[in-house]
Amino acid sequence: MNNILKVIKYQLRDFRIGLIIFYGIISAIVVMVTISFKNLSNNPNVSVTFSGFGMATVIFIFIVGLSCFRDSFKFMQANNVSRKSFFIGNGITLISVAALMAIVEAILDNTLRHLFPYKGLFQQLYRSNSSVADFLWSFGLYAFFISLGWFITMVYYRSNKLMKTVVSLIPVFIIILLVVINNLTGGALGQGLVSLSASALGFNNGFNAYIAVLSFWVATAVLLGVGFLLIRRMPVKE
Amino acid sequence: MGVIEIKGLTKYYGKVKALDDVNLTIEPNKIYGLLGRNGAGKTTLLNLLTNKIFPTKGDITIDGHTVFENDELLGRMFYMTEKNLYPEGLRVKEIFKWTQEFYPSFDMDHANTLCEKFGLNANKRIKNLSTGYKSILKIITALASNADIMLFDEPVLGLDANSRDMFYRELLASYNRHLKTIIISTHLIEEVDEILEEVIIIKKGRVILTRSLERLLSSAYMVYGQCHKVDQYISNRKYTGEQTMGGFKSAIVMEDTRDEALAQKLGLEFGMVELQKLFIALTNS
Amino acid sequence: MLLDFNSPKPIYLQLAEAIEDNILKGVFEENTQIPSTTEISVKFKINPATAGKGVNLLVDEGIIYKKRGMGMFVCMGARDRILEKRRQNFYKDFIGPLLEEASKLGISREKIVEMIERGNG
Numbered sequence A: 001m002n003n004i005l006k007v008i009k010y011q012l013r014d015f016r017i018g019l020i021i022f023y024g025i026i027s028a029i030v031v032m033v034t035i036s037f038k039n040l041s042n043n044p045n046v047s048v049t050f051s052g053f054g055m056a057t058v059i060f061i062f063i064v065g066l067s068c069f070r071d072s073f074k075f076m077q078a079n080n081v082s083r084k085s086f087f088i089g090n091g092i093t094l095i096s097v098a099a100l101m102a103i104v105e106a107i108l109d110n111t112l113r114h115l116f117p118y119k120g121l122f123q124q125l126y127r128s129n130s131s132v133a134d135f136l137w138s139f140g141l142y143a144f145f146i147s148l149g150w151f152i153t154m155v156y157y158r159s160n161k162l163m164k165t166v167v168s169l170i171p172v173f174i175i176i177l178l179v180v181i182n183n184l185t186g187g188a189l190g191q192g193l194v195s196l197s198a199s200a201l202g203f204n205n206g207f208n209a210y211i212a213v214l215s216f217w218v219a220t221a222v223l224l225g226v227g228f229l230l231i232r233r234m235p236v237k238e
Numbered sequence B: 001m002g003v004i005e006i007k008g009l010t011k012y013y014g015k016v017k018a019l020d021d022v023n024l025t026i027e028p029n030k031i032y033g034l035l036g037r038n039g040a041g042k043t044t045l046l047n048l049l050t051n052k053i054f055p056t057k058g059d060i061t062i063d064g065h066t067v068f069e070n071d072e073l074l075g076r077m078f079y080m081t082e083k084n085l086y087p088e089g090l091r092v093k094e095i096f097k098w099t100q101e102f103y104p105s106f107d108m109d110h111a112n113t114l115c116e117k118f119g120l121n122a123n124k125r126i127k128n129l130s131t132g133y134k135s136i137l138k139i140i141t142a143l144a145s146n147a148d149i150m151l152f153d154e155p156v157l158g159l160d161a162n163s164r165d166m167f168y169r170e171l172l173a174s175y176n177r178h179l180k181t182i183i184i185s186t187h188l189i190e191e192v193d194e195i196l197e198e199v200i201i202i203k204k205g206r207v208i209l210t211r212s213l214e215r216l217l218s219s220a221y222m223v224y225g226q227c228h229k230v231d232q233y234i235s236n237r238k239y240t241g242e243q244t245m246g247g248f249k250s251a252i253v254m255e256d257t258r259d260e261a262l263a264q265k266l267g268l269e270f271g272m273v274e275l276q277k278l279f280i281a282l283t284n285s
Numbered sequence C: 001m002l003l004d005f006n007s008p009k010p011i012y013l014q015l016a017e018a019i020e021d022n023i024l025k026g027v028f029e030e031n032t033q034i035p036s037t038t039e040i041s042v043k044f045k046i047n048p049a050t051a052g053k054g055v056n057l058l059v060d061e062g063i064i065y066k067k068r069g070m071g072m073f074v075c076m077g078a079r080d081r082i083l084e085k086r087r088q089n090f091y092k093d094f095i096g097p098l099l100e101e102a103s104k105l106g107i108s109r110e111k112i113v114e115m116i117e118r119g120n121g
Helices: A002-040 A054-067 A070-078 A083-115 A121-126 A131-158 A161-184 A188-200 A209-231 B042-049 B092-102 B108-118 B131-145 B161-177 B213-218 B227-234 B260-266 B275-283 C011-025 C037-044 C048-060 C078-105 C109-118
Strands: B004-013 B016-026 B031-036 B057-062 B077-080 B149-153 B181-186 B198-203 B206-212 B221-226 B238-245 B248-254 B269-271 C064-067 C071-074
Touching: A002 A054, A002 A070, A002 A083, A002 B092, A054 A083, A054 A121, A054 A131, A070 A083, A070 A131, A083 A121, A083 A131, A083 A209, A121 A131, A131 A161, A131 A209, A161 A188, A188 A209, B004 B042, B016 B042, B016 B206, B031 B042, B042 B077, B042 B149, B042 B181, B077 B131, B092 B108, B092 B131, B108 B131, B108 B161, B131 B149, B131 B161, B161 B181, B161 C037, B161 C048, B198 B213, B198 B275, B206 B213, B206 B275, B213 B275, B221 B227, B221 B260, B227 B248, B227 B260, B238 B275, B248 B275, C011 C048, C011 C078, C037 C048, C048 C064, C078 C109
Parallel strands: B031 B181, B031 B198, B077 B149, B149 B181
Antiparallel strands: B004 B016, B004 B057, B198 B206, B221 B248, B221 B269, B238 B248, C064 C071
């Protein structure tokens, strides 16, 4: 239990600088955009909508996920922390960072639209102004992407040279395979995938964000679950 | 009270057998030398002891509890790895601070004193340290950890003569302040033999000898003289490291007391054996 | 105080002899404190168990004594006891090997006596 808390403490400390820089840039942009809109709003011929920081945050949190496994795992092993403690601490940190950033996103989305024409990622997709739904949806989305980044680095770390190549090529093969099947089925596969994603994201059910939230968490659980199986007997490497 | 039991420990890397059915009992509060040639399996054994890797077969327990994935037992051990596991971007003092989080008995004052003694700048980042200073950092962290069980893998690699000397003294000082189990893996036997109490010799993944250094050396001796006379003397004894030159022969007899009467009758002479010689004789393939 | 790690004598015996030598030379006076086993261990880079063994040998022979929590001290009369012991061992340690080597080289007893009286080779 003690070790789990220490792992969380270390990782949060590790992310601190990245988060500060990220939100520093976001704040700077917000200030600049607010000033620009103040000037533009006097001109009736210009109509601009600012589309939010959702995608930037998704990319950022994915990179955070990518960067949080290797060095931490080695450092915790240097301190003789068990893999289980590391995994639990690591998982809690990932989810906490996702939650924190989702709160910020929900707050930004609902404050900025009062300052200038603004639509956050959630508002654009689901045409809803509910802060709670925005938070829950963003939380799920971020949890999924941070876990995905974490999972990818872990698979790479676990793999030997041959496996690394195989793992890297699998997505390429899958894409080629999908394209081939898609052509053979006369585009049916492509349409099927699009409609599957649309269903998973709740677009087919009157833009129900909660279906998307459920999908995100199922995917996150799968990533973390497989991750746990991988880490259980993970050897320490250079 | 910290008895380490290793039972039937076997480790394969793919098809390569790195450790082969190792059985050992490590008693608490003694200084052990884990001696072996390069590639004998020393690091593999230490990596298994601290659960850096998992065995193919076998078990390691401390006071009857398995060490695998056991935070409490792992936290009682500090392992100075040969490779660097610290994040390159952290500073030396940050490493100390975090080590203190995981090892609550870490002695920060002692770590700072050691930094001064070894000339390590605590404000430097890991990536800016030379190989020697990376070793020194790991040595200092280990010595200041105050762990019950300290494991050192080739600790003096890349260190100059002064730092090596200081390491051995600081290790003994730390041991004297608070008794602990120390295992030093090394192939530099002449440097460590006087500080050891127990010796484990490992060859090609097998433990070929484990004994107290004093018993080992007091029951081993060199016998030399005419070839066939030496042969006659060693015929019923356990021996190793035979060397012949012309009609002259020497051999190391083990687990035996000198038979002065027989030696006199055969015209043979005795000599002392130091650990280095014995080690070379035992581990030559 | 020096220890010779290449000498055929075990380190603990060398240590005991070195302490005795220092008592004979007056470096360690009777009733004064001598370095602790931990100090000896660190100074000479030897295992404290080895140092302890050397020291205990002298304790058993009544040459030094331990004071609880204070350290180790030279016994009264230690000097005389060392001298007595070494005199007793003089034949075994020096004359014996001398005669053995002399017989190997074919040096007669008369020649040895003559050498000793001359005071050099």
